Amino acid sequence: MPGIGDNLKAELKAVIERIERLEEQKKLIADDIKEVYAEAKSAGFDTKILRKVITARKKSAEERAEEAAILETYLAALGDLADTPLGRAAVERDGF
Amino acid sequence: MPGIGDNLKAELKAVIERIERLEEQKKLIADDIKEVYAEAKSAGFDTKILRKVITARKKSAEERAEEAAILETYLAALGDLADTPLGRAAVERDGF
Amino acid sequence: MPGIGDNLKAELKAVIERIERLEEQKKLIADDIKEVYAEAKSAGFDTKILRKVITARKKSAEERAEEAAILETYLAALGDLADTPLGRAAVERDGF
Amino acid sequence: MPGIGDNLKAELKAVIERIERLEEQKKLIADDIKEVYAEAKSAGFDTKILRKVITARKKSAEERAEEAAILETYLAALGDLADTPLGRAAVERDGF
């Protein structure tokens, strides 16, 4: 019973396999992370605190990224401004 | 100001960097998975069904693993029994 | 000191009591389960194997439920398709 | 092939069914609890806080039970003491 469904079936199969393959890899890495935490615990670290540190650093990184994005927006605006004499003067005065 | 905490600090730093590196990799893979779902959606697949299929297949795999574990446990128990003449007789009669 | 908060307070009290009553019942059942395991152990059963069997059976049930859910979703999707002449033709040809 | 294993099999079946029946009941109650939380949420309560309250009350109850147990131990000791004239005097004086 070959039909138009065959292509769909093959596509579907491919999609599912790609996802399952990726999830497998993801799981391997997640297991690695658990292992690192386990080792750290054996070495006397408090994993709960450790996790908090990681989370805090992630938040900081996000904030930095946010700030960088804002800065970039400013710079882009200044770039436009820089095309005018008035803008160029402002840029120079403010040290950009 | 070198002190007794320096080794700990270095260790801690190493641990955190290992974890952050792994989490970064994990995120990359998670993003890949999202991308595959997005592509599949564009190709006309219903991602809701897709996800259900994936989880169902995962469950199947887990169940098979579970059953294999039970079988192994059974066999280990039978192996112990098999070390005694009485046990061997029982095992044979019951078709194991 | 009757005030506007009184209704809320009464509601809150009722909610908390309902939950605590249910959790109490839940705990009683959990204790019953423990007791059954203890009895089984006394009767010579290996509780470890017992638990594995129970969980495997649970997984089977879950998987069946999951598959039923997928089937339902499929059928719903097909039901939508079936509302169009083109869809109906495809559905019939592919044996649904 | 009737054998000595048949009784075991029947017993095993009975045990498994009892446990599964109890776990089913437990799940029903757990679902009831979820439902109460859901209703509470609809009524405008913050379920997170609600859970904290429940937990805190549970802890208090445990503490009270603990204290009651200690009290009981004391009372038992006093009961023994009460069998002696000296003990009885102490009990009376301290208001037990």
Place this chain on the structure above:
DNA sequence: ATTGATCACACCTTGC
């Protein structure tokens, strides 16, 4: 008694 593993529960993020 303690420790390690297993499991249910609660929280939180993500997709819809």
Place this chain on the structure above:
DNA sequence: GCAAGGTGTGATCAAT
């Protein structure tokens, strides 16, 4: 904004 899935945490149970 809600529903769902993944993740972290706490409790429970076996083994030493």
